[in-house]
Amino acid sequence: MNLDIYKNLHRANRELINLNPIQRGGILPTEAKKAIYEFWDGYSVCDFCSGKLDEIQNPPICKFKEDLAEFINMDFVRFTHGAREGKFIVMHSICEENDYIVLDKNAHYTSYVAAERAKLNVVEVGYEEEYPTYKINLEGYKEVLDNLEDENKNVGLVLLTHVDGNFGNLNDAKKVGKIAKKKGVPFLLNCAYTVGRMPVDGKEVKADFIVASGHKSMAASGPIGILGFSEEFEDKIAKRSEKFPIKEIEFLGCTSRGLPLITLMASFPYVVERVKRWDEELKKTRYLVEELEKLGFKQLGIKPKEHDLVKFETPILDEISKKDKRKGYFFYEELKKRGIVGIKPGVTKEVKMSVYGLEWEQVKYVVESIKEIILQSHHTL
Numbered sequence: 001m002n003l004d005i006y007k008n009l010h011r012a013n014r015e016l017i018n019l020n021p022i023q024r025g026g027i028l029p030t031e032a033k034k035a036i037y038e039f040w041d042g043y044s045v046c047d048f049c050s051g052k053l054d055e056i057q058n059p060p061i062c063k064f065k066e067d068l069a070e071f072i073n074m075d076f077v078r079f080t081h082g083a084r085e086g087k088f089i090v091m092h093s094i095c096e097e098n099d100y101i102v103l104d105k106n107a108h109y110t111s112y113v114a115a116e117r118a119k120l121n122v123v124e125v126g127y128e129e130e131y132p133t134y135k136i137n138l139e140g141y142k143e144v145l146d147n148l149e150d151e152n153k154n155v156g157l158v159l160l161t162h163v164d165g166n167f168g169n170l171n172d173a174k175k176v177g178k179i180a181k182k183k184g185v186p187f188l189l190n191c192a193y194t195v196g197r198m199p200v201d202g203k204e205v206k207a208d209f210i211v212a213s214g215h216k217s218m219a220a221s222g223p224i225g226i227l228g229f230s231e232e233f234e235d236k237i238a239k240r241s242e243k244f245p246i247k248e249i250e251f252l253g254c255t256s257r258g259l260p261l262i263t264l265m266a267s268f269p270y271v272v273e274r275v276k277r278w279d280e281e282l283k284k285t286r287y288l289v290e291e292l293e294k295l296g297f298k299q300l301g302i303k304p305k306e307h308d309l310v311k312f313e314t315p316i317l318d319e320i321s322k323k324d325k326r327k328g329y330f331f332y333e334e335l336k337k338r339g340i341v342g343i344k345p346g347v348t349k350e351v352k353m354s355v356y357g358l359e360w361e362q363v364k365y366v367v368e369s370i371k372e373i374i375l376q377s378h379h380t381l
């Protein structure tokens with residue numbers, strides 16, 4: 001065993017501009033970094049616990065769960081280890097084995113895996129259009145639910161991915177919320193890519209459940225997520241253990257009990273403020289798209305962008321890669337030279353990126369850098 005490899009652990013890209021959409025919403029503000037120094041030990045939030053994690057008053061976890069519920073406009077909130085755990089908890093607690101759940105074709109793999117673990121059947125709602133927008137046919141939820149009803153299938157849950165991780169398409173959640181309500185089926189909105197980046201109002205969209213991700217979109221180091229739910233489902237979600245009546249079964253008593261929760265909490269004031277600036281973030285995203293399309297990139301997904309995650313088709317990069325001796329790695333390497341990371345190495349046909357939370361000067365620097373790389377490479381071909 002060589003224990004030296006664990007010494008002086010170092011993150012190579014820490015100070016660079018990171019364009020990976022999965023990481024942009026999880027970058028910590030200074031106040032959260034400072035809190036880490038206070039709470040870095042294991043079980044650090046448990047000094048004054050009297051048996052229930054979400055009722056600890058010091059640090060103010062109890063107040064925090066109430067503020068979070070207000071923030072997303074849901075009746076209650078609990079902490080989970082991530083969005084996926086929240087989805088599993090909902091499925092496991094409100095559905096019966098072999099029930100059906102209906103979800104969108106752009107749903108994250110964790111929605112499917114959670115359903116599999118909860119022993120449920122999955123039916124997809126497809127696209128209104130495939131290439132290039134991959135827009136989900138939201139009205140299709142009605143048809144799918146009608147068909148399942150005709151077949152006497154028991155539908156336990158409707159799930160919608162608010163913004164998907166592939167195309168960054170924002171779905172009109174209220175449309176699906178209304179359909180689910182009419183059918184009397186509980187509605188779960190997966191807000192892993194939205195809560196903490198942009199405003200989300202659970203009651204407005206008629207959600208019974210909201211799951212969110214601290215490390216993806218709420219400036220937390222994670223792993224941590226939140227599960228918001230309505231009063232109607234409190235009995236099932238927050239059901240207590242018979243043997244240990246203070247403990248909630250679905251949360252196995254306690255979930256996140258240390259730094260993940262501390263960073264989520266310490267970042268909260270910053271997150272509350274940043275979602276108010278969502279329009280500015282959209283302007284940056286649309287600027288990025290407009291400029292890169294001039295270079296031959298083609299934005300996939302719904303236009304104009306309503307979310308910061310952008311997927312581009314990039315035939316120009318593919319063309320360059322065929323002639324560059326570094327092959328597909330030229331783009332990654334050229335960006336890295338300029339202090340920019342987060343684009344998958346070696347990939348040239350399609351790239352995903354986000355400039356969420358970057359300063360305007362940084363966004364312009366990213367655009368200029370990409371322009372320079374392409375023009376330079378074209379020149380030397």
Ligand SMILES: Cc1ncc(COP(=O)(O)O)c(C=O)c1O
Nearest residue numbers: 082083084108164165192213225
């Ligand atoms: C749409 C979507 N939902 C859920 C997840 C998973 O989130 P978590 O890591 O909090 O479980 C992801 C992760 O990429 C995602 O893109």
